[in-house]
Amino acid sequence: MTDAYQRFSPARIWTxxxxxxxxxxxxxxxxxxxxxxxxVVAAAFAFPGLDAEQQLKQLKSVSFGAQxxxxxxxxxxxxxxLLPKDVEDRTLYTILAKxxxxxxxxxxxxxxxxxxxxxxxxxxxxxxxxxxxxREGMVVSExxxxxxxxxxxxxxxxxxxSVMTNIHAQGLAWSLHLGTLAIFLKGAxxxxxxxxxxxxxxxxxxxxxxxxxxxxxxxxxxxxxxxFMRGDAxxxxxxxxxxxxxxxxxxxxxxxVDAVVIxxxxxxxxxxxxxxxxxLYIIGYTAVACFLFKDKEL
Amino acid sequence: MKSRHWGLLLFLLVGIVxxxxxxxxxxxxxxxEVLPPRMEVGVMENLGQMGxxxxxxxxxxxxxxxxxxxxxxxxxxxxxxSVDNRMGIATRLDPRYDGYWDNAANFMAYDAASWAREExxxxxxxxxxxxxxxxxxxxxxxxxxxxxxxxxxxxxxxVFSARPQPPDPKQAGEHFLLxxxxxxxPVYERRAAYEFAKLANDPTSWKKGYTxxxxxxxxxxxxxxxxxxxxxxxxKLNIPLAQRIPDPMPPQSRR
Numbered sequence: 344m345t346d347a348y349q350r351f352s353p354a355r356i357w358t359x360x361x362x363x364x365x366x367x368x369x370x371x372x373x374x375x376x377x378x379x380x381x382x383v384v385a386a387a388f389a390f391p392g393l394d395a396e397q398q399l400k401q402l403k404s405v406s407f408g409a410q411x412x413x414x415x416x417x418x419x420x421x422x423x424x425l426l427p428k429d430v431e432d433r434t435l436y437t438i439l440a441k442x443x444x445x446x447x448x449x450x451x452x453x454x455x456x457x458x459x460x461x462x463x464x465x466x467x468x469x470x471x472x473x474x475x476x477x478r479e480g481m482v483v484s485e486x487x488x489x490x491x492x493x494x495x496x497x498x499x500x501x502x503x504x505s506v507m508t509n510i511h512a513q514g515l516a517w518s519l520h521l522g523t524l525a526i527f528l529k530g531a532x533x534x535x536x537x538x539x540x541x542x543x544x545x546x547x548x549x550x551x552x553x554x555x556x557x558x559x560x561x562x563x564x565x566x567x568x569x570x571f572m573r574g575d576a577x578x579x580x581x582x583x584x585x586x587x588x589x590x591x592x593x594x595x596x597x598x599x600v601d602a603v604v605i606x607x608x609x610x611x612x613x614x615x616x617x618x619x620x621x622x623l624y625i626i627g628y629t630a631v632a633c634f635l636f637k638d639k640e641l
Numbered sequence: 642m643k644s645r646h647w648g649l650l651l652f653l654l655v656g657i658v659x660x661x662x663x664x665x666x667x668x669x670x671x672x673x674e675v676l677p678p679r680m681e682v683g684v685m686e687n688l689g690q691m692g693x694x695x696x697x698x699x700x701x702x703x704x705x706x707x708x709x710x711x712x713x714x715x716x717x718x719x720x721x722x723s724v725d726n727r728m729g730i731a732t733r734l735d736p737r738y739d740g741y742w743d744n745a746a747n748f749m750a751y752d753a754a755s756w757a758r759e760e761x762x763x764x765x766x767x768x769x770x771x772x773x774x775x776x777x778x779x780x781x782x783x784x785x786x787x788x789x790x791x792x793x794x795x796x797x798x799x800v801f802s803a804r805p806q807p808p809d810p811k812q813a814g815e816h817f818l819l820x821x822x823x824x825x826x827p828v829y830e831r832r833a834a835y836e837f838a839k840l841a842n843d844p845t846s847w848k849k850g851y852t853x854x855x856x857x858x859x860x861x862x863x864x865x866x867x868x869x870x871x872x873x874x875x876x877k878l879n880i881p882l883a884q885r886i887p888d889p890m891p892p893q894s895r896r
Contacts, residue, residue: 607737619662
């Protein structure tokens with residue numbers, strides 16, 4: 344061990360993170376971005392029979408749905424693949440044979456996954472915003488022309504204002520980007536959970552299935568808790584609900600997309616609350632992962 | 642104790658510590674209406690596999706959109722039962738979007754009811770009334786989630802004003818007024834007054850309508866509809882001649 348050795352080194356973590364990004368990019372995981380672009384463009388023009396407001400709403404719903412699927416795939420599958428792939432390639436032994444603490448290795452891997460997921464979501468959001476902006480302009484022109492035709496040129500300003508308000512409520516707004524942030528936070532929590540599972544899992548498949556189950560339970564944690572905590576729940580049902588609540592994160596806390604899609608403003612305090620909850624989960628699960636990985640036989 | 646035991650202990654500790662944090666964050670985000678309302682178990686039972694999978698997969702908004710499109714295709718086939726069922730799930734999956742409630746109600750109170758009226762082999766007064774009533778129910782359910790939605794009040798006012806047989810001007814007027822108070826255009830305040838003017842015997846509503854129209858008249862909004870209905874209300878309320886508006890009755894009243 345040299346004097347230069349540091350127990351915790353941000354530079355070392357950064358190096359590991361960037362190499363993880365390279366590793367994941369080589370796995371062609373980001374090919375989903377190209378699929379996303381096709382989905383968004385198709386969604387923008389796929390519903391000509393709907394009214395203008397609904398066309399924009401559908402575009403946003405499909406785009407955010409695709410972003411969520413991308414984030415979940417990266418968070419679960421990519422994270423689950425990392426450790427087994429490093430073992431298979433013998434990269435893990437090369438890294439840990441050097442004075443690299445296992446904590447740094449895990450943090451570097453997690454940071455790499457989060458960087459890739461964040462970059463992917465930013466690209467997707469830029470594409471989504473651009474298509475939405477173009478489509479909004481098109482449907483506004485079409486609607487104005489249609490209203491003018493209906494009123495034969497003499498359009499009451501009130502009628503025009505009413506229609507335009509509903510269309511612009513579904514158009515491009517700054518608050519839309521908070522939907523992407525909420526998806527990123529959810530993905531980050533799931534990635535840290537998947538990393539935790541992969542530190543003790545015996546196979547990649549086990550990690551993927553377990554992380555997926557935890558994700559589903561996490562979305563329904565509140566529902567399960569309410570169901571089992573009703574007055575008529577038995578002792579066993581109550582105990583089961585508490586166990587679920589302790590084991591799973593409440594992923595429904597990051598479901599701000601629905602509010603953002605309908606054009607609702609999200610306050611800075613609400614964003615801070617979501618970031619705070621995500622930070623608690625990520626720090627907690629990563630700390631547990633570090634303990635489990637510390638003595639793991641490789 | 643080995644590291645993995647410490648890890649397990651820490652995992653349990655994190656699980657316990659997070660509970661009050663989750664509760665507090667949930668309370669705050671729900672109060673700010675950032676999170677969609679949690680579905681009651683009774684509602685979930687009616688959602689079917691698709692709705693349940695959506696709610697557990699974090700894809701509520703996207704599945705609601707899919708159901709809306711599916712309802713629109715059932716609408717093309719005039720399969721009103723499927724339209725109602727699919728829109729019912731879409732509205733419950735995305736209850737804070739008034740567009741779904743609005744469309745679901747229109748599908749029933751206008752499209753299905755008009756279809757029932759225009760199909761001689763199916764037409765019965767009961768069937769027409771059933772679809773109109775269903776449209777009203779949908780809007781009223783929507784207002785339990787979105788009590789301040791001018792769009793839902795506006796539509797409910799429209800439905801009460803024109804669809805039931807006979808129409809219900811009292812309810813129509815109240816909802817037009819609520820629509821205006823929640824951000825709808827001023828025309829809806831006037832329409833509330835027009836509806837109040839239609840009532841047979843309701844001096845309280847007449848006074849409300851009279852005050853609204855007087856205000857519009859005073860600010861120079863002397864539309865034929867304002868003048869006609871103001872004159873009707875002056876007569877109904879027995880306003881002294883000296884206080885009545887001097888304008889003659891317009892030849893044909895318009896909004």
